[in-house]
Amino acid sequence: MVWSNATAQSADAYNALVSIALDAANSRLNLNNLLSRLRDWHSPLRQFNAGILDTILGSLDTHNCTLVVAQILVDMLNLAERPEDFGFTFEHLNAFAREMRLEQLTLFHEMLLRLSRALCKAAEATGDYALVCGHLITIVSEINRQMAETRQAPMTLEDIKQHKEKLGSNGNAGVRLTPLHIECLRQCLLANQMEVHQRVTEQVLQIRFDAIGKLCGSRARAFMEYHCYAGMVYVGTGQMDQALLMWQLVFALPTVNVSHIQQVTYKRFTLLHFLVHGAKGGLPAFFASSHTRVVESSTSSYTALIDSCVARRIDLAAKLFRDMRAELISDNNLGLATRLINSLPMHCIHDQASVYSCVRLDALASLIGFSAHPLAQQEGVLLADALGQYIQEMGDSSVVLEERGDTAPFFMVVRFVDSKATVQSLHSSSNDTGVLTVSPDGSNGIGTMRLLPEHEWSSAIAAKVSETNVLRRQLLELDRHLALTLEYVAHTRD
Numbered sequence: 001m002v003w004s005n006a007t008a009q010s011a012d013a014y015n016a017l018v019s020i021a022l023d024a025a026n027s028r029l030n031l032n033n034l035l036s037r038l039r040d041w042h043s044p045l046r047q048f049n050a051g052i053l054d055t056i057l058g059s060l061d062t063h064n065c066t067l068v069v070a071q072i073l074v075d076m077l078n079l080a081e082r083p084e085d086f087g088f089t090f091e092h093l094n095a096f097a098r099e100m101r102l103e104q105l106t107l108f109h110e111m112l113l114r115l116s117r118a119l120c121k122a123a124e125a126t127g128d129y130a131l132v133c134g135h136l137i138t139i140v141s142e143i144n145r146q147m148a149e150t151r152q153a154p155m156t157l158e159d160i161k162q163h164k165e166k167l168g169s170n171g172n173a174g175v176r177l178t179p180l181h182i183e184c185l186r187q188c189l190l191a192n193q194m195e196v197h198q199r200v201t202e203q204v205l206q207i208r209f210d211a212i213g214k215l216c217g218s219r220a221r222a223f224m225e226y227h228c229y230a231g232m233v234y235v236g237t238g239q240m241d242q243a244l245l246m247w248q249l250v251f252a253l254p255t256v257n258v259s260h261i262q263q264v265t266y267k268r269f270t271l272l273h274f275l276v277h278g279a280k281g282g283l284p285a286f287f288a289s290s291h292t293r294v295v296e297s298s299t300s301s302y303t304a305l306i307d308s309c310v311a312r313r314i315d316l317a318a319k320l321f322r323d324m325r326a327e328l329i330s331d332n333n334l335g336l337a338t339r340l341i342n343s344l345p346m347h348c349i350h351d352q353a354s355v356y357s358c359v360r361l362d363a364l365a366s367l368i369g370f371s372a373h374p375l376a377q378q379e380g381v382l383l384a385d386a387l388g389q390y391i392q393e394m395g396d397s398s399v400v401l402e403e404r405g406d407t408a409p410f411f412m413v414v415r416f417v418d419s420k421a422t423v424q425s426l427h428s429s430s431n432d433t434g435v436l437t438v439s440p441d442g443s444n445g446i447g448t449m450r451l452l453p454e455h456e457w458s459s460a461i462a463a464k465v466s467e468t469n470v471l472r473r474q475l476l477e478l479d480r481h482l483a484l485t486l487e488y489v490a491h492t493r494d
Contacts, residue, residue: 010044014056014072017041021060021068035108038067043075048085057092062099069096070111077118086126090135097138102146109215116179123187130196133187137203140184144207147175151210174210177222185229189236197236205230224250224261231268235336240276244269245474251287258294264331266295267302271336278347280310301327309340312348315372317341345370345387346394353398353416361388361401361412388412 017037024034045052053076062069073096076089105111123132151174181204188200216222231246247269250262266283273281283292296303301324308316321328321341328334348368352359359367362384370376376386391399391414400415 010049011052011056013044014052017068017071018056018059018065021065031107034067038071038108038111041071043079045075045079048076048079048081050085050088054088062096063101066096066099066101066104067108067111070100070105070115074111074114074118077122080122080125083126086122089122090131093135094138097135097142100139100142102143106215109217112215113179113217116183119180120183120186123190129187130191130193133184133191133196133200136180136184136187137199140178140180141203143178143180144175144204147210148207150174175207176211176213176215177209177219177226178213178215179217179222182216182222182225182229185226185233189229189232192236194236197233200233201237201239205233220253220255221259221261223253224259224265228261228265231265235272240272241470244272244276244281245477247272248284251284251291254288255291258291258298262291263295263298267299267331267333268336270299270302270306271333271340274306274309275336275340275343278350280306305337305340309344309347312344312351312368314344314348314369317344318372318374321374341373342375345373345375345390346396346399349391349399349414356416358402358413358415361414364414384412 020030020034020037023030053072057069057072060069060072073089073093076085076092080086080089119132119136123129126132184200184204188196212219212223227246227249231243231250234240234243234246247265250265270281273279283295301320305317305320305324308320318341321337324337325334328337345368348370349364352364352367365371365376365383365387370387370390371383375390376383378386381389388401391401398417400417402413402415404411404413
């Protein structure tokens with residue numbers, strides 16, 4: 001093959017790097033020379049040249065020269081412009097994922113960051129975030145597999161106490177966090193595809209860390225970024241409790257100052273906590289009180305919105321939601337906030353279940369203040385009809401719509417299933433004035449405190465057992481991350 005002078009010089013530069021890599025593979029005495037060359041390396045090519053790159057890669061054994069192959073792949077990803085360039089590069093990337101040795105990559109931490117940034121650039125250039133995320137999943141899975149083979153670190157705080165050893169001394173053993181883990185989650189979110197979310201959940205998020213380690217540069221920032229993105233991935237797959245747990249862990253590490261990542265995460269955490277539990281979620285108790293004040297003061301508008309939802313003030317919540325729209329769009333939280341506002345009437349309806357067993361639909365709309373909700377403001381649709389449509393769309397099995405009345409016109413009532421409060425019934429008076437009255441006849445609705453049948457209390461026990469198991473798993477998870485915190489503070493804080 002005939003090359004121009006510039007191309008020949010580029011080939012010579014790569015050949016020199018390959019020669020150093022082969023020497024380092026045969027003798028560890030030459031390793032420092034290789035690391036020094038990689039530290040100052042800049043691609044000699046000015047444009048993508050498949051001929052040179054293919055020839056160079058063909059002369060290397062990935063298993064023994066992982067670092068150099070990784071650097072050449074970084075150059076290829078940065079130089080690629082045409083679809084065929086990226087296709088050629090991704091083929092070699094697949095081969096690299098199968099044959100790489102993590103042991104060599106840990107000798108030069110910056111290579112993981114270079115590869116992460118190059119893949120990010122490739123995703124932006126191609127616009128195919130799902131494809132790049134797929135390659136990252138493959139690489140991260142192989143990294144996790146090789147890391148797991150070196151597992152030496154204690155798994156929980158209790159293990160540390162029993163063995164009387166610090167996790168910090170074993171910070172480079174077991175599964176650790178890398179820039180590729182974080183980039184994998186980021187590309188997953190950009191891909192915005194359920195299939196990709198599920199793959200990442202199963203193959204990346206299900207693998208727990210034994211230590212934070214030193215492979216991710218700024219350890220505190222990497223830890224917070226990972227759990228912030230992980231929570232967003234879990235939201236995408238509908239695993240809301242796991243998302244809340246991930247977002248709580250963003251606040252787990254002791255830091256000197258409040259991070260912007262923590263402020264962003266807290267906004268999403270408060271929205272999702274009310275969406276799931278119907279109550280305001282606070283920062284973890286282990287988070288420094290001085291930091292808590294800073295985070296809460298920087299998210300005052302979100303706090304006001306959640307407070308209005310907790311107070312079941314649909315009118316105030318709807319107003320704050322409208323006023324915050326620009327801020328929500330800027331924070332990429334409009335979708336989550338919209339789901340919160342849409343869930344608020346159902347939380348209000350559930351509150352009425354503690355008082356009534358059934359209530360007329362129009363009366364219920366008045367009781368919860370549904371007229372102020374955006375979904376109630378539909379042109380040509382009556383308030384009661386809008387509420388009925390909302391209840392049907394929510395599909396809550398504990399709230400049932402029924403048609404009542406002996407003769408036309410019939411009216412709709414809402415019946416609450418398995419209400420544990422005193423059974424009372426609201427209906428309109430016989431003159432149909434819309435005034436709410438309580439029937440004086442137990443057969444017409446008023447009853448005393450009813451006894452729960454066997455299937456209800458057995459279901460309640462099963463639910464409590466399930467809740468206890470969930471709490472137990474969460475405590476174990478927090479215990480593991482407390483161990484990670486000890487490993488983190490054993491070194492200099494980032």
